[in-house]
Amino acid sequence: xxxxxxxxxxxxxxxxxxxxFTEFTATRGDADALAVLGAQDVIVxxxxxxxxxxxxxxxxxLLLFFPSADAAVGACVSILDGFERAEAAEEMPLWVRVxxxxxxxxxxxxxxxxxxxxxxxxxxxxxxxxxxxxxxxMLDAADAHDGVELVELGPVMMKGIPDPIDLYRVERVGxxxxxxxxxx
Amino acid sequence: MDRVRVTVGSGxxxxxxxxxxxxxxxxxxxVSVEGDETRIEGGSDACTVRVPDxxxxxxxxxxxxxxxxxxxxxxxxxxDSADIKIEDAASVDARSRSGKLEVERSRGTVxxxxxxxxxxxxxxxxxxxxxxxxxxxRVDAAAARVAAKTVSGDIRVVVDGPGPVxxxxxxxxxEVNLPTGARPDVHxxxxxxxxxxxxxxxxxxxxxxxxxxxxxxxxxx
Numbered sequence: 103x104x105x106x107x108x109x110x111x112x113x114x115x116x117x118x119x120x121x122x123f124t125e126f127t128a129t130r131g132d133a134d135a136l137a138v139l140g141a142q143d144v145i146v147x148x149x150x151x152x153x154x155x156x157x158x159x160x161x162x163x164l165l166l167f168f169p170s171a172d173a174a175v176g177a178c179v180s181i182l183d184g185f186e187r188a189e190a191a192e193e194m195p196l197w198v199r200v201x202x203x204x205x206x207x208x209x210x211x212x213x214x215x216x217x218x219x220x221x222x223x224x225x226x227x228x229x230x231x232x233x234x235x236x237x238x239x240m241l242d243a244a245d246a247h248d249g250v251e252l253v254e255l256g257p258v259m260m261k262g263i264p265d266p267i268d269l270y271r272v273e274r275v276g277x278x279x280x281x282x283x284x285x286x
Numbered sequence: 287m288d289r290v291r292v293t294v295g296s297g298x299x300x301x302x303x304x305x306x307x308x309x310x311x312x313x314x315x316x317v318s319v320e321g322d323e324t325r326i327e328g329g330s331d332a333c334t335v336r337v338p339d340x341x342x343x344x345x346x347x348x349x350x351x352x353x354x355x356x357x358x359x360x361x362x363x364x365x366d367s368a369d370i371k372i373e374d375a376a377s378v379d380a381r382s383r384s385g386k387l388e389v390e391r392s393r394g395t396v397x398x399x400x401x402x403x404x405x406x407x408x409x410x411x412x413x414x415x416x417x418x419x420x421x422x423x424r425v426d427a428a429a430a431r432v433a434a435k436t437v438s439g440d441i442r443v444v445v446d447g448p449g450p451v452x453x454x455x456x457x458x459x460x461e462v463n464l465p466t467g468a469r470p471d472v473h474x475x476x477x478x479x480x481x482x483x484x485x486x487x488x489x490x491x492x493x494x495x496x497x498x499x500x501x502x503x504x505x506x507x
Binding site for chain 1: 291293294295344345346347348362363364365366367379381382383397399401415417419435437438456457477478498499
């Protein structure tokens with residue numbers, strides 16, 4: 103890989119994705135879709151720690167940046183929690199999935215670009231609804247993994263990424279191992 | 287029990303569990319041992335990995351199809367576009383972006399995730415969670431809890447145990463088949479999908495369904 107520009111910033115990159123948003127919008131219409139995006143906005147912004155930011159919105163997805171690795175893991179778990187609570191309260195009809203990676207993306211205006219952003223996009227691509235997947239690089243950068251359990255998913259080959267990425271599923275400690283009921 | 291970790295690109299991989307005490311690799315691959323883990327790195331050529339019965343395997347593949355034969359331990363496998371087929375495992379965590387996932391039997395927990403291809407489990411004996419976007423989800427015999435989520439893919443679960451079953455989809459159809467005579471406690475929520483209940487309600491097992499527009503049927507197997 104070519105050297106990174108000197109302006110590259112080290113930090114955690116996260117992509118969120120609302121699963122089924124396109125189908126939901128086609129079925130329910132733009133007004134309901136906007137309401138879902140509004141609910142997502144509230145959940146995500148409430149979970150963001152100081153210094154973190156929403157880099158951009160990509161339709162139903164968000165690109166997030168966190169300067170602190172430990173705070174990034176905690177915030178992404180909080181985002182999943184927020185969606186679960188909203189789903190239980192019938193305020194959120196869709197599911198979210200999150201991919202998290204540590205790297206050195208390059209700023210381009212307010213945006214972030216580069217290999218590590220692409221890797222993060224690939225990670226969220228293979229996450230299931232309600233899952234937070236993160237790279238081994240991300241876990242190496244985080245000092246503490248308090249309150250979460252890490253399940254190794256192994257070396258993952260991703261389209262367009264030359265080297266395998268070690269991937270982990272992040273779960274809350276004590277999270278019920280049984281499947282959650284959809285009932286509210 | 288030692289663990290085997292396999293990384294391959296486009297080459298097909300067969301992992302065969304059999305009565306033996308060592309790990310053997312047939313085909314071009316780099317093999318190293320680190321602690322109690324045997325690491326195998328393949329490339330674009332097919333290879334066969336022979337492991338002792340009950341071995342835990344972690345495997346990552348790009349486009350090379352993956353087959354697990356025999357009785358394995360915990361299997362965790364991720365592919366980009368390759369199909370995954372697992373004969374018998376203590377537990378399964380399998381995911382693919384576009385590859386088809388098929389499990390003959392899992393003796394423990396199951397997590398499976400695909401984007402566009404079919405996900406099928408013939409017999410799930412542990413708690414099972416499956417997610418797909420447009421691919422169909424099918425569980426032929428669910429002996430424990432099942433939770434299935436899709437966006438547009440249809441879900442079919444045949445219950446062969448106490449449940450419960452939770453199935454959610456945006457626009458796919460949900461079909462839950464229960465043992466004849468079972469009296470389910472069905473909780474259905476949908477914006478426009480219809481529920482067809484072909485069994486007397488009761489409290490034998492919980493069936494929870496949620497759709498945006500997809501129809502649901504709960505009927506005898």
